[in-house]
Amino acid sequence: MKTTAIGLMSGTSLDGLDICLAEFEKLDNTWSFKILEAETISYNENWENRLRNAVNLNSEDLLALNSEYGFFLGKKVKDFLTRKNIQTIDLISSHGHTVFHQPQRKFTLQIGDGRAIKLETSIPTIYDFRSQDVLMGGNGAPLVPIGDELLFSEYDACLNLGGFSNISFKKENQRIALDICPVNIVLNKIAQNFGEKYDENGDLAKSGTIDFELLEKLNSLEFYHLQHPKSLGIEWCNENVFRLLENIDSLTALATFTEHSAVQISKIFNENELKKALFTGGGTYNQYLIEKIKAKTSIEIIIPDQRIIDFKEALIFGFMGVLRMNGEINVLSSATGSLKDQSSGIIA
Incomplete structure (x- = not known):
């Protein structure tokens, strides 16, 4: 029926x-x-x-x-x-x-x-x-893993690049899922400093310089060392991320946070030895972010048609x-x- x-x-x-x-x-x-x-x-x-x-x-x-x-x-x-x-x-x-x-x-x-x-x-x-x-x-959260399990089971993992990045994948016969890190909720806010709603193709981030000291602080946040299941909200960003980005040049902030997102996402792929992932969500159009992820992992990235994205x-x-x-x-x-x-x- x-x-x-x-x-x-x-x-x-x-x-x-x-x-x-x-x-x-x-x-x-x-x-x-x-x-x-x-x-x-x-x-x-x-x-x-x-x-x-x-x-x-x-x-x-x-x-x-x-x-x-x-x-x-x-x-x-x-x-x-x-x-x-x-x-x-x-x-x-x-x-x-x-x-x-x-x-x-x-x-x-x-x-x-x-x-x-x-x-x-x-x-x-x-x-x-x-x-x-x-x-x-x-x-x-996350709730979409039931759909990943029943509608998209041909992929090892399903990654959504939205306000936050979240992933689900099969591990020991169970569907594991977690929020990985903020993505567009941070990148879009910084892009507004340039009069843009978002960083198209990641071009602004690409023109910036990574601040490795800031990158280390972001990667050291406690959330990234917690075991799943775990989820993120705007409150967490306000308390942890935006505080670190205060008084940072906007191009530097975009470049560094894009790198940070790529590091955290790639880490999940590599730690769990995932082979093939479906990428969806608005962040999929950020070519610079996708290139960064590809450079840090050997996973096969599948980008579907626009309506699925x-x-x-x-x-x-x-x-x-x-x-x-x-x-x-x-x-x-x-x-x-x-x-x-x-x-x-x-x-x-």
Whole structure:
């Protein structure tokens, strides 16, 4: 039986709302998928600023934004379906936009109330995929390994280069996953000093000079010496990374942090003797970063077609919604560190 689902993803780098409509089918315990339509809707300046500053809101204003953003998501889905002339779909699966992520304190918050999406669209909506895992002692991240396991099993590893880089791979018959290091959440912020939203192709970083003393400080951060499972959030960057980059020339900061990202990513490949990896996410377009990774590891890097690069996370969140509606496991404890595998997400 085929199920059509929309996956919604808003990443920490705030480059827009990813909408991915896909068809999923299970035959003989094997899942397949087909992306039918997908696009990224850029945030206007108002929404970008509101989401960026949500972490500073008082509780009342944050609750109001949670509702308003939910209705915003619902309207964008309705508009998407109208423009694509799509009459019916089975469900919407929304990641929301992360404001807080502190699993050590047993909470995580992705705003965009799924009930508002359901009210706006009249389509069953699954949302809040992370909180249950955090309450069960997990990191609430990364969640996409279930999709890597069931939809992309032909690769030894799946690496996402987004706001943060995260990876999943098979080890001793278990799907291991972890956040590796910040990527675009740092690089994009530095690029803004040049009036750019991001460092296109890594050209700015390439023209800069690596500060090896700064590089050593970055590589020495405690997080990189912790065992998996582990995850990162903006709070960690504020406390650890941006503090080190204060008063550093922007070109030097870009060059050094690009090198740092390549070092940390390559280390995971080399330590786990991985042979073939699928690369996705916006950072895949950073040719300088990719060259740096290639120079530090012998792994075969597979860069898929553009829709997989751009929409793999939204695709997998759509898939997670399908699994949730079927009552099947959609969060792996081997990836998040929670008490057990689970079927997570609130159904509206």
